[in-house]
Amino acid sequence: MWLYKECEKRQIRFDVFITTGNFAVDCAAIAKLAKPHKRVVVIGGDGTLHLTVNALINTECSLALLPQGTGNDFARGFSCNISDWQESVFSQSDELIDIGQINNRYFINIAGIGFDAYVVKALQDKPAMSSFGYSFAGFKHLLSYKPRRLVGNFAGQAVSQINLITVFANHRYFGGGLAIAPKAQLNNGLLDCYAMNARGSFANLYRFLRLLLRSHHSMKGLIYQQLNSAVITSEGLSIEADGELIGETPATIKVHPQALRFCIPVKGNKKAPNK
Template sequence: MSLLIIVKPSTKKHSKKSLNWLLDTCETRQLTYCIFFTTGNFEHDCEQIKVQLSKVSKVVVLGGDGTLHLAVNALIGSHCSLALLPCGTGNDFSRGFDCHIEQWRQALFNPPIAIDIGKINTRYFINIAGVGFDAHVVKAINAKACFSAFDYSWISAKELLYYNAQQLKGVFSTQTMQYPNLITVFANHKYFGGGLKIAPNADLSDGHLECYQMRSGGVFYNVLSFIKLLFKRHQHIQNLTYSRLTSAEIMTQGLLIEADGELVGETPAKISVHTGALLFHCPIKKRLQ
């Protein structure tokens, strides 16, 4: 077996610890490997990873949601399986499994299972894509040289007071809707925004995306909505629409789009789900559900 190890350069102790563990494991199991260090240039990194996929059978990501997003976009359509050792800042995708690091390490050698992957315009996403305030927060965070998990909550709270919601018009499944958009998310898994559990029933293998459309209602209402989201009570928000879908289209132009916590462009946008599109090494806790 040959591995491609994708690493986001980091000075964090747990990142170095995970890499050292993986290299020691490769030596013990006599596995060949090569290491790719990301540069932050998505297009360049994606193409460089694709070039190496013909030489390996498994890709292991050491990083967070952004590094995972890069790997997913490079792997789609390949024969390689994907494994993850979470060591990013937000780790929203891995948070949805509720597993500790030993279970993630063991998952590298579990048989992979086919999981669904979402797509918004040309970008694939493994976790959640969104249009509206969440993308606005991602843009604000990207303006910082470095950030912590606390910054997600702090910047969200601060920006919410000044956020100017825009009208969104789209087709969700077959229903045309128009509303003042606070957030509209398409969830393949459960968490986003540094630990907000917006889609508790999302399933990686059910062939659907969970869609949450949260309408804006003024500063007070918007703050109250996010407080309910923080405490997992957002299902009771009056101006929220929930649905399960396989496709959607947003016609409004100029709204920011984020996918897996990365800014990926602006609307208009077409959203779809690709069933069983990627082989992923899930932790045991998830596999037994």
């Protein structure tokens, strides 16, 4: 593997950890193994990245990424190729970025309640094999999704609606390449919140198509705001974070500004997005 050979060539001592699928056990093991190191490199996708963020939060250890997953939604937001990511692994600098939190889980990309969590749950037994697979699963499960009322308070604004999807975004993409939050930034101390109400089956399909075409910002019934905290009081709604099913509402959401050191890749000679 390229990384192993590069570390040996640079005479950098490293440890290797292979995840087991048990979140609590893996999280504790990564946190312990990372203590003597200055940087952890994730070789994987959004799920492995999510796990590692939870292990490294509140530490001085920086995080680098070599995107090797199916969706790679967080990485997609930088529009960089693999050589750019490889370069960032050994960069002498890193930047403090914001990290979101929903209940007891931290997230680096996006947390969602509603249809997205429903699709994540449906894909647990049969994961998508490509980014297209996520979009196809969205179409497939949209007609069977039964929306429920979401009640909460988003940065002082009362919200009560039949929920199609509500996301809290720290970065731009989710669901295998859907640009749900094109304005989101990693270092502004805010999450971009999109709350889309549900209507009839065909209207919901139309809304999903608008999302695919990146024209959802102008949709009627869409609540968009930037916030640093939110509370959802409805019970029993599934929650996903960084593409991982993590629990159910009620939920408390907040952002931790500049909470993690991350090696942001640079595309060519230009600064990466969110700089």
